[in-house]
Amino acid sequence: MAIFICSNCSHTEETPDEFLGKKARCLKCQTLSTITEKETKTPKALPKTPASNKMNPSPPRDEFSNDERKSINVTHRSREIKSWHVVTLFVLLGAILTAQLVQLEGQKEWEYAIRSPKDSALEEDLNSWGESGWELVFARRATNYAGTAEYEMIFRRRK
Structure with a gap:
Protein backbone atom coordinates (compact mmCIF):
# COMPACT_ATOMS: atom_id res chain seq x y z
CA MET A 1 0.00 0.00 0.00
CA ALA A 2 1.27 3.50 -0.86
CA ILE A 3 0.96 6.54 1.35
CA PHE A 4 0.52 10.27 0.75
CA ILE A 5 2.28 12.50 3.31
CA CYS A 6 1.81 16.25 2.85
CA SER A 7 5.09 18.15 2.91
CA ASN A 8 3.31 21.23 4.31
CA CYS A 9 0.86 20.07 7.00
CA SER A 10 1.96 16.39 7.44
CA HIS A 11 -1.55 15.13 6.66
CA THR A 12 -1.38 11.43 5.67
CA GLU A 13 -3.65 9.26 3.53
CA GLU A 14 -3.26 5.66 2.40
CA THR A 15 -3.61 5.20 -1.36
CA PRO A 16 -3.57 2.21 -3.71
CA ASP A 17 -0.14 1.13 -5.03
CA GLU A 18 -1.08 2.18 -8.58
CA PHE A 19 -0.59 5.84 -7.54
CA LEU A 20 2.96 5.25 -6.22
CA GLY A 21 5.34 8.00 -7.43
CA LYS A 22 2.53 10.27 -8.69
CA LYS A 23 1.80 13.75 -7.38
CA ALA A 24 -1.43 14.57 -5.54
CA ARG A 25 -2.96 17.52 -3.71
CA CYS A 26 -3.40 17.40 0.07
CA LEU A 27 -7.06 17.20 1.10
CA LYS A 28 -6.47 19.66 3.94
CA CYS A 29 -4.14 22.37 2.59
CA GLN A 30 -4.07 21.68 -1.18
CA THR A 31 -0.24 21.42 -1.28
CA LEU A 32 1.16 19.24 -4.09
CA SER A 33 3.22 16.25 -2.81
CA THR A 34 4.44 12.90 -4.11
CA ILE A 35 2.89 9.58 -3.10
CA THR A 36 5.55 7.29 -1.63
CA GLU A 37 5.83 3.67 -0.58
CA LYS A 38 4.49 2.96 2.87
CA GLU A 39 7.23 1.93 5.28
CA THR A 40 6.49 -1.33 7.01
CA LYS A 41 7.88 -1.68 10.45
CA THR A 42 9.10 -5.10 11.46
CA PRO A 43 8.33 -6.03 15.04
CA LYS A 44 11.34 -6.18 17.28
CA ALA A 45 12.30 -9.66 18.44
CA LEU A 46 11.62 -10.27 22.09
CA PRO A 47 14.63 -11.30 24.15
CA LYS A 48 14.74 -15.01 24.86
CA THR A 49 14.16 -15.96 28.45
CA PRO A 50 15.64 -18.98 30.13
CA ALA A 51 13.37 -22.01 30.44
CA SER A 52 13.33 -21.72 34.22
CA ASN A 53 11.42 -18.41 34.02
CA LYS A 54 8.58 -19.74 31.86
CA MET A 55 6.51 -20.72 34.88
CA ASN A 56 7.08 -17.41 36.71
CA PRO A 57 7.65 -14.82 34.02
CA SER A 58 9.07 -11.51 35.19
CA PRO A 59 6.93 -8.41 34.73
CA PRO A 60 7.60 -6.43 31.56
CA ARG A 61 10.52 -4.04 31.68
CA ASP A 62 9.53 -0.45 32.47
CA GLU A 63 10.18 1.76 29.45
CA PHE A 64 10.87 4.91 31.49
CA SER A 65 13.70 5.70 33.87
CA ASN A 66 12.94 7.10 37.34
CA ASP A 67 13.83 10.63 36.20
CA GLU A 68 11.52 10.38 33.18
CA ARG A 69 8.71 9.00 35.36
CA LYS A 70 9.09 11.92 37.80
CA SER A 71 8.99 14.36 34.89
CA ILE A 72 5.79 12.75 33.56
CA ASN A 73 4.14 12.92 37.01
CA VAL A 74 5.12 16.58 37.47
CA THR A 75 3.76 17.44 34.03
CA HIS A 76 0.50 15.64 34.82
CA ARG A 77 0.15 17.47 38.15
CA SER A 78 0.85 20.85 36.56
CA ARG A 79 -1.94 20.23 34.03
CA GLU A 80 -4.33 19.44 36.89
CA ILE A 81 -3.35 22.65 38.67
CA LYS A 82 -3.74 24.70 35.50
CA SER A 83 -7.21 23.28 34.80
CA TRP A 84 -8.21 23.97 38.41
CA HIS A 85 -7.03 27.57 38.00
CA VAL A 86 -9.06 27.97 34.83
CA VAL A 87 -12.22 26.67 36.53
CA THR A 88 -11.65 29.00 39.49
CA LEU A 89 -11.08 31.93 37.15
CA PHE A 90 -14.37 31.28 35.35
CA VAL A 91 -16.27 30.99 38.64
CA LEU A 92 -14.84 34.30 39.84
CA LEU A 93 -15.59 36.03 36.55
CA GLY A 94 -19.15 34.72 36.70
CA ALA A 95 -19.58 36.06 40.23
CA ILE A 96 -18.20 39.47 39.25
CA LEU A 97 -20.45 39.71 36.19
CA THR A 98 -23.49 38.67 38.22
CA ALA A 99 -22.73 41.35 40.82
CA GLN A 100 -22.36 43.96 38.07
CA LEU A 101 -25.68 42.98 36.49
CA VAL A 102 -27.46 43.18 39.85
CA GLN A 103 -25.96 46.61 40.45
CA LEU A 104 -27.03 47.80 36.97
CA GLU A 105 -30.57 46.55 37.54
CA GLY A 106 -30.77 48.65 40.70
CA GLN A 107 -29.56 51.75 38.86
CA LYS A 108 -32.47 51.76 36.44
CA GLU A 109 -34.83 53.43 38.90
Whole structure:
Protein backbone atom coordinates (compact mmCIF):
# COMPACT_ATOMS: atom_id res chain seq x y z
CA MET A 1 0.00 0.00 0.00
CA ALA A 2 1.27 3.50 -0.86
CA ILE A 3 0.96 6.54 1.35
CA PHE A 4 0.52 10.27 0.75
CA ILE A 5 2.28 12.50 3.31
CA CYS A 6 1.81 16.25 2.85
CA SER A 7 5.09 18.15 2.91
CA ASN A 8 3.31 21.23 4.31
CA CYS A 9 0.86 20.07 7.00
CA SER A 10 1.96 16.39 7.44
CA HIS A 11 -1.55 15.13 6.66
CA THR A 12 -1.38 11.43 5.67
CA GLU A 13 -3.65 9.26 3.53
CA GLU A 14 -3.26 5.66 2.40
CA THR A 15 -3.61 5.20 -1.36
CA PRO A 16 -3.57 2.21 -3.71
CA ASP A 17 -0.14 1.13 -5.03
CA GLU A 18 -1.08 2.18 -8.58
CA PHE A 19 -0.59 5.84 -7.54
CA LEU A 20 2.96 5.25 -6.22
CA GLY A 21 5.34 8.00 -7.43
CA LYS A 22 2.53 10.27 -8.69
CA LYS A 23 1.80 13.75 -7.38
CA ALA A 24 -1.43 14.57 -5.54
CA ARG A 25 -2.96 17.52 -3.71
CA CYS A 26 -3.40 17.40 0.07
CA LEU A 27 -7.06 17.20 1.10
CA LYS A 28 -6.47 19.66 3.94
CA CYS A 29 -4.14 22.37 2.59
CA GLN A 30 -4.07 21.68 -1.18
CA THR A 31 -0.24 21.42 -1.28
CA LEU A 32 1.16 19.24 -4.09
CA SER A 33 3.22 16.25 -2.81
CA THR A 34 4.44 12.90 -4.11
CA ILE A 35 2.89 9.58 -3.10
CA THR A 36 5.55 7.29 -1.63
CA GLU A 37 5.83 3.67 -0.58
CA LYS A 38 4.49 2.96 2.87
CA GLU A 39 7.23 1.93 5.28
CA THR A 40 6.49 -1.33 7.01
CA LYS A 41 7.88 -1.68 10.45
CA THR A 42 9.10 -5.10 11.46
CA PRO A 43 8.33 -6.03 15.04
CA LYS A 44 11.34 -6.18 17.28
CA ALA A 45 12.30 -9.66 18.44
CA LEU A 46 11.62 -10.27 22.09
CA PRO A 47 14.63 -11.30 24.15
CA LYS A 48 14.74 -15.01 24.86
CA THR A 49 14.16 -15.96 28.45
CA PRO A 50 15.64 -18.98 30.13
CA ALA A 51 13.37 -22.01 30.44
CA SER A 52 13.33 -21.72 34.22
CA ASN A 53 11.42 -18.41 34.02
CA LYS A 54 8.58 -19.74 31.86
CA MET A 55 6.51 -20.72 34.88
CA ASN A 56 7.08 -17.41 36.71
CA PRO A 57 7.65 -14.82 34.02
CA SER A 58 9.07 -11.51 35.19
CA PRO A 59 6.93 -8.41 34.73
CA PRO A 60 7.60 -6.43 31.56
CA ARG A 61 10.52 -4.04 31.68
CA ASP A 62 9.53 -0.45 32.47
CA GLU A 63 10.18 1.76 29.45
CA PHE A 64 10.87 4.91 31.49
CA SER A 65 13.70 5.70 33.87
CA ASN A 66 12.94 7.10 37.34
CA ASP A 67 13.83 10.63 36.20
CA GLU A 68 11.52 10.38 33.18
CA ARG A 69 8.71 9.00 35.36
CA LYS A 70 9.09 11.92 37.80
CA SER A 71 8.99 14.36 34.89
CA ILE A 72 5.79 12.75 33.56
CA ASN A 73 4.14 12.92 37.01
CA VAL A 74 5.12 16.58 37.47
CA THR A 75 3.76 17.44 34.03
CA HIS A 76 0.50 15.64 34.82
CA ARG A 77 0.15 17.47 38.15
CA SER A 78 0.85 20.85 36.56
CA ARG A 79 -1.94 20.23 34.03
CA GLU A 80 -4.33 19.44 36.89
CA ILE A 81 -3.35 22.65 38.67
CA LYS A 82 -3.74 24.70 35.50
CA SER A 83 -7.21 23.28 34.80
CA TRP A 84 -8.21 23.97 38.41
CA HIS A 85 -7.03 27.57 38.00
CA VAL A 86 -9.06 27.97 34.83
CA VAL A 87 -12.22 26.67 36.53
CA THR A 88 -11.65 29.00 39.49
CA LEU A 89 -11.08 31.93 37.15
CA PHE A 90 -14.37 31.28 35.35
CA VAL A 91 -16.27 30.99 38.64
CA LEU A 92 -14.84 34.30 39.84
CA LEU A 93 -15.59 36.03 36.55
CA GLY A 94 -19.15 34.72 36.70
CA ALA A 95 -19.58 36.06 40.23
CA ILE A 96 -18.20 39.47 39.25
CA LEU A 97 -20.45 39.71 36.19
CA THR A 98 -23.49 38.67 38.22
CA ALA A 99 -22.73 41.35 40.82
CA GLN A 100 -22.36 43.96 38.07
CA LEU A 101 -25.68 42.98 36.49
CA VAL A 102 -27.46 43.18 39.85
CA GLN A 103 -25.96 46.61 40.45
CA LEU A 104 -27.03 47.80 36.97
CA GLU A 105 -30.57 46.55 37.54
CA GLY A 106 -30.77 48.65 40.70
CA GLN A 107 -29.56 51.75 38.86
CA LYS A 108 -32.47 51.76 36.44
CA GLU A 109 -34.83 53.43 38.90
CA TRP A 110 -34.26 57.19 38.98
CA GLU A 111 -36.33 60.18 39.95
CA TYR A 112 -35.81 63.48 38.17
CA ALA A 113 -36.30 67.14 39.08
CA ILE A 114 -36.13 70.30 36.98
CA ARG A 115 -34.96 73.43 38.79
CA SER A 116 -34.48 77.05 37.78
CA PRO A 117 -32.57 78.77 40.59
CA LYS A 118 -31.97 82.51 40.74
CA ASP A 119 -28.45 83.70 39.91
CA SER A 120 -28.01 85.18 43.37
CA ALA A 121 -28.65 81.82 45.13
CA LEU A 122 -27.15 79.45 42.52
CA GLU A 123 -24.16 78.16 44.50
CA GLU A 124 -26.15 77.73 47.72
CA ASP A 125 -28.95 75.85 45.93
CA LEU A 126 -26.51 73.54 44.08
CA ASN A 127 -24.78 72.62 47.35
CA SER A 128 -28.11 71.95 49.05
CA TRP A 129 -29.38 69.68 46.25
CA GLY A 130 -26.05 67.82 46.12
CA GLU A 131 -26.24 67.11 49.87
CA SER A 132 -29.76 65.72 49.33
CA GLY A 133 -28.41 63.16 46.82
CA TRP A 134 -29.33 64.99 43.62
CA GLU A 135 -26.91 64.74 40.69
CA LEU A 136 -26.80 67.43 38.01
CA VAL A 137 -27.46 65.84 34.61
CA PHE A 138 -28.03 68.87 32.36
CA ALA A 139 -27.80 72.65 32.66
CA ARG A 140 -28.23 75.60 30.30
CA ARG A 141 -28.67 79.31 30.50
CA ALA A 142 -32.00 80.29 28.94
CA THR A 143 -34.23 83.32 28.57
CA ASN A 144 -37.68 83.09 30.15
CA TYR A 145 -40.94 84.61 28.92
CA ALA A 146 -40.27 87.83 30.82
CA GLY A 147 -37.01 88.27 28.88
CA THR A 148 -34.68 87.63 31.83
CA ALA A 149 -31.94 84.98 31.76
CA GLU A 150 -31.91 82.07 34.20
CA TYR A 151 -30.51 78.54 34.50
CA GLU A 152 -32.56 75.48 33.63
CA MET A 153 -31.17 72.37 35.32
CA ILE A 154 -32.15 68.72 35.34
CA PHE A 155 -31.21 66.66 38.39
CA ARG A 156 -31.57 62.96 39.13
CA ARG A 157 -31.14 60.61 42.09
CA ARG A 158 -31.83 56.97 42.81
CA LYS A 159 -35.21 56.16 44.23
